[in-house]
Structure formats: C-alpha cells, structure tokens
Amino acid sequence: MKLTVVGGGSTYTPELVDGFARLRDTLPLEELVLVDPAAGRLELVGGLARRIFARQGHPGRIVTTGDLDAGVDGADAVLLQLRVGGQAAREQDETWPLECGCVGQETTGAGGLAKALRTVPVVLDIAERVRRANPRAWIVDFTNPVGIVTRALLGAGHRAVGLCNVAIGFQRTFAGMLGVPPAEVHLDHVGLNHLTWETGVRLDGPGGEDVLPKLLRDHGDTVAARLRLPRPLLDRLSAVPSYYLRYYYAHDEVVEELRSKPSRAAEVARIERDLLEMYGDPALDEKPPLLAERGGAYYSEAAVDLVAALLTGSGSPYQVVNTLNRGTLPFLPDDAVIEVQASVGPQGPSPLPAAPPDPLFAGLMANVTAYEHLALEAALRGGRDRVFRALLAHPLVGQYASADALTDRLIAHNREHLAWA
Numbered sequence: 001m002k003l004t005v006v007g008g009g010s011t012y013t014p015e016l017v018d019g020f021a022r023l024r025d026t027l028p029l030e031e032l033v034l035v036d037p038a039a040g041r042l043e044l045v046g047g048l049a050r051r052i053f054a055r056q057g058h059p060g061r062i063v064t065t066g067d068l069d070a071g072v073d074g075a076d077a078v079l080l081q082l083r084v085g086g087q088a089a090r091e092q093d094e095t096w097p098l099e100c101g102c103v104g105q106e107t108t109g110a111g112g113l114a115k116a117l118r119t120v121p122v123v124l125d126i127a128e129r130v131r132r133a134n135p136r137a138w139i140v141d142f143t144n145p146v147g148i149v150t151r152a153l154l155g156a157g158h159r160a161v162g163l164c165n166v167a168i169g170f171q172r173t174f175a176g177m178l179g180v181p182p183a184e185v186h187l188d189h190v191g192l193n194h195l196t197w198e199t200g201v202r203l204d205g206p207g208g209e210d211v212l213p214k215l216l217r218d219h220g221d222t223v224a225a226r227l228r229l230p231r232p233l234l235d236r237l238s239a240v241p242s243y244y245l246r247y248y249y250a251h252d253e254v255v256e257e258l259r260s261k262p263s264r265a266a267e268v269a270r271i272e273r274d275l276l277e278m279y280g281d282p283a284l285d286e287k288p289p290l291l292a293e294r295g296g297a298y299y300s301e302a303a304v305d306l307v308a309a310l311l312t313g314s315g316s317p318y319q320v321v322n323t324l325n326r327g328t329l330p331f332l333p334d335d336a337v338i339e340v341q342a343s344v345g346p347q348g349p350s351p352l353p354a355a356p357p358d359p360l361f362a363g364l365m366a367n368v369t370a371y372e373h374l375a376l377e378a379a380l381r382g383g384r385d386r387v388f389r390a391l392l393a394h395p396l397v398g399q400y401a402s403a404d405a406l407t408d409r410l411i412a413h414n415r416e417h418l419a420w421a
Contacts, residue, residue: 001031002032002075003020003076003077003078003307004034004071006035006078006126007036007080008042008045008064009045010036010041010081011271011279011291012294013034013045014048014287014291015291017048017052017287018052019301019303020032020300021056023301023304024056026308027307027308031061032049032061033062033071033075034071035065035072042064043064045279046062047282048285051284068126069133072129075134075137076134076136076138077139077311078126079140079142079303080139080142080143082123082143089114090106092111092414093111093115094258095263096410097111098255098259102255102396103251103396104258105247107144107244108396110410113410114414116148116375116379117375117378117387117410117417118417118418119144119149120152121419123149123153124152124153127156128156137159141162141163142163144194145193146193146194147162147192147193147194147337150193151337151372152379152380154335154337161321161322161344161348162193162339163299163322164194164322165297165299165302166196167189167302167320168301170189170198174201177215185202186204186208186318187200187202187341188201188341188354189320189339189340191338191365192336192337192339192365192368192369195244195248195365195368197242197245199212199239205318206341212240213238216235227243229245229249229250248395251396268295271290275290275294302319318341319344319349320339320341320342321340321349322337323340323342324336328351328354331362332366340352340354367393371395374389382421388407391403
C-alpha cells in the first residue's frame, strides 16, 4: 500500500508519521511518500520521519521528493495538507480583516475566503494529476478551509473526503471525562466544517444512551472554559459547539482580543522555527512535546482510521467526515458539503440519518452554506464582484461597506496568488 502526503514538509508531518508507525496493524503501509517543494524543510521532516519509523520498528519505506507527479504515481491514497502562501499569507489573513472590525482568522470570515481563493485552484490541479496517475486513488483533504476545498474536489468528480480533527478531539475529551475508552463514545456531530455542534454523546454506538445531559451537568464548567464560552450558553443550547463558534457567538469580543495581541500566525511561525531546529537533530527519533502546541491534535489517529476504512474496509465503523449532503440535512442543497457521522468503506462515506437540528443551528448552517457556494464561485471563476458577493453573504461580515473594504484588501494582499487579479 502506497500513501502520499502533499505538503509533506509541514511541521505537522511527524504527528502523522507517528500515527502511521503506532497504528501499522490498522494501516499496513509499504511506502509513504512526502511531497513538498521546500527542499530544506522536506529534508529535515523526512529525516525525522525515517527515524520515527525505525524507532517503532515499522518496515515501510519513506520517500521524499519535490516532484508531485512522481510522488503520486501509483498512490492508493493522497493526503493534502498544504498552505498556499505559507505562514506569511496566514499572517495577512489574520490581520487585515481587523482593520474593518471583522474577525481575522485563517478558515472563516474574510481571511478564510482569502485562503480558499488561493487554495482551490492549486488543489484542483493536484487532484487532476492524482487522477491521471491513479483514477481509483482516494484524496483525503486536511487543507483548510476543508468544507470549501472538499466541495471543489467533489464538484470536479474526484474521489475525495474531507477530514477535520475537531470531532476526534471532542471524542477524546469526553471519553476522559466519562472514564470510558474513546471507541465507546459516539458523537451526534452535525454541521459544516468549523461550524459544528455536538448535540448528543452516546455510549456504544449510534443507538446508545445519550449521556450529554450528564456530561454537561458534571463537567459543563470545564467544557465551557476550554471553549472560552459562558457555561450558561451551553446549558441554553443543550449542545456543545465547536470552538470555532466563538467567532460567531462572541464576535466583537474576539475582535478586541485579536487586536490586542500578536497573531496566531506569528506564534505558529515561532513554533515552526523551533520545531525545524529540533527535527534537524539526528538523535531525535520521536515527535517532540512542542509539536502539541502546533495544533492538529489526534490528526494522525483520524487520518489512519479514515484511510484504512477507504482502502481496506477496516478502521472504525463510523467516522466524522466532510462529504456531500445528498438529503441528509434536507434544508441544505444536495451538493453542500456537511460534516457528520458517516459509515465509511471502500465505496466512500455514507452519512448516517440525522435528526433535524435545532433551527438555531440550522439557520446558521444555511447561511454559511450559501456563503460557501459563493466562495467557491469566486475561487473557480474569479472577479471582484464574486469576492464581494461572498463576503456580503458571510454572517461575520454582512454589511456592504465592510464587504467593499474587505474585498479591496483581500485582492491587494493576495494578488500574486489570484490569476485574474
């Protein structure tokens, strides 16, 4: 079995490699290919990846290359974890929206749209080259904004599934609070990527007992503190929102916070510099503790589970993925990409039947789905007016003066990545 990681020079990669090494019985890789145009980073990451495999006795071969076509040739699955424009572009995404009083963030709002415009054309080109190399290969997208990128891939007819680590993070957290193994915790997880709610927490599968009321009663203060939201809000929602919902539920408060401190991009850039220095140490043969501060917790476990299910039919029977709606949530278009529990196998994901969500959640989902449709139009076809329409539709923007000003800033800061600008 051959698996290729595009963006393999990312500092995330040792987390992924550690998971492949530990869970080799679930996903028996013969060859892992790391593809990245940044040769210096790739050499450091690739060296540590080989040492991790060696330390844990994994017999698979790790190959590094800057040649995308060679890297995806014959791959059974391709993981996408790239960042067009690097951390410098992220820094811009997180700062210029604040000038207009809007959240600056790399996956939602105006910054998220900028990332989508830079990313979608690049990902679609990669996907076409994967299809030429192996039409049966699965593409697993971890590249943000996952919902829009996955929708672009599926709209172009690719065998693609979107993956996010929010759900597995909640699963692990709730399992610890409940004192049960994570595999026994099934989430009623509903929404769009980075716009999700846990409306139930069940033990022993989809039909099991819902222990969310007990969990909120006993651990609600801890959960609220981790989300940085008020405990009474969770009680009134009778659900646990993703931490990304704080950008919506406490928008103005978040804007003031972001204006008063260095950006997350600056913090990540510092962490990455330190990590790359560590990766260059030939004695290091495991992922360093600092990697936990980089983000992406449990990404490796989620990726192994998903790829194993897609390629071999093994892995967990139910997984949270990003896939086509196809009537699962009847108030959304069939071609919307939703993030829900699904049964996953070699034929792809099949969303589990979902109870109608609270109108409070459904309304916001419908609004953001409309934005994502317009964002994808802008990414595929370009043009200032399409960018403006997407921003005007976004609930974190919504005013024509702000949308106009943000459109000008978005184009100015991303002109080198926009073929039409």
